[in-house]
């Protein structure tokens with residue numbers, strides 16, 4: 110035992126069940142102001158009256174990194190560990206000094222604090238670089254349906270399953286995708302967004318999976334890393350998944366099943382660990398029925414589903430949402446506008462909000478810019494919002510197709526008015542392509 114204890118440069122001590130010192134190394138004995146031989150066999154309390162070992166033997170609980178003032182006046186940081194036998198009886202105690210003086214200890218603490226601050230800073234930077242900007246606190250609305258959906262989102266974030274976020278354009282699907290990633294165990298890894306509708310069909314495969322050098326004419330030297338590989342360890346947000354071409358859907362399905370990708374022009378596969386968060390404003394089930402979306406992919410993605418209802422279906426949220434958005438917008442614009450008059454609120458609640466929260470945000474931003482007092486009056490609302498109130502009436506029951514067409518027509522008409530007939534802005538606000546907007550304008554004979 111002596112041979113083991115003495116070469117150790119950290120002060121250590123071994124005590125038997127009667128608190129007698131069985132072994133102590135030279136450094137510890139010298140620290141106490143004794144020679145080793147003077148201490149061995151003595152009760153620990155005789156060597157240091159302040160010893161807590163008798164107490165530790167009673168509680169049977171280790172005291173780790175405790176500050177201890179020795180009888181000789183030294184203060185140190187120590188461990189006191191009771192060792193129990195199979196019958197849960199104390200068989201011996203082990204003690205050691207971690208820091209022989211408090212200055213050394215305080216120095217380590219300070220250094221640790223500094224490191225923690227630095228670590229926080231780099232964690233924040235990493236999060237920013239990871240691509241996910243928003244978290245739950247950016248999703249306004251803690252009442253009614255919104256709080257329920259947020260709670261579902263938080264539960265979903267804890268799992269590792271694929272997520273499907275459904276909801277009309279402007280309902281906050283992207284906010285949810287970011288927040289789920291940021292609240293998941295993957296939050297320090299990348300969050301990569303791909304808008305499946307914005308990438309031409311023939312480029313989507315190489316965009317998602319990358320390509321090898323020389324894979325096709327015009328391919329970059331050295332090839333290209335795909336979004337899936339970039340998201341490895343993190344999450345990939347496949348926005349507008351409903352617009353993904355069928356041939357790509359089969360390839361995506363393979364990736365989800367096999368958890369491996371194959372670059373364009375390569376015959377090698379690479380294992381990847383990516384969580385898919387997909388979103389769409391289409392009715393995916395309907396697309397499946399129409400043969401435009403693969404059923405097997407639908408079920409693969411539809412493991413955890415979050416459905417965000419359109420704003421018109423959660424009128425109760427409009428009050429809360431408007432006040433909180435108003436606060437945010439006033440702060441951003443540096444204006445003090447914190448009230449919405451009851452009449453204005455009435456108009457806001459009557460509107461059908463085809464552009465959902467995005468439209469509400471725009472309406473409020475416009476009003477904050479126009480108003481010169483602290484309250485938003487109806488006169489600061491766009492014309493089309495007041496007209497909607499007059500035209501709201503219930504009629505005979507219509508087919509789903511007619512209802513959807515009518516809603517589309519109303520949405521396009523409203524937003525066109527709101528943008529003063531600007532088609533590019535309208536298409537953007539409604540999140541549809543320009544060509545699709547032109548088609549619908551023609552189909553519904555909308556006067557621009």
Ligand SMILES: Nc1ncnc2c1ncn2[C@@H]1O[C@H](COP(=O)(O)OP(=O)(O)OP(=O)(O)O)[C@@H](O)[C@H]1O
Pocket residue numbers: 247248249250276277278279280281282283284285390466467470539540
């Ligand atoms: N609950 C909410 N709280 C705060 N802002 C919201 C909320 N929901 C939506 N928004 C705002 O509305 C706008 C649209 O949100 P987002 O882009 O997440 O919607 P989306 O459903 O992904 O739309 P799209 O389908 O058109 O891509 C953003 O400016 C976002 O900040």
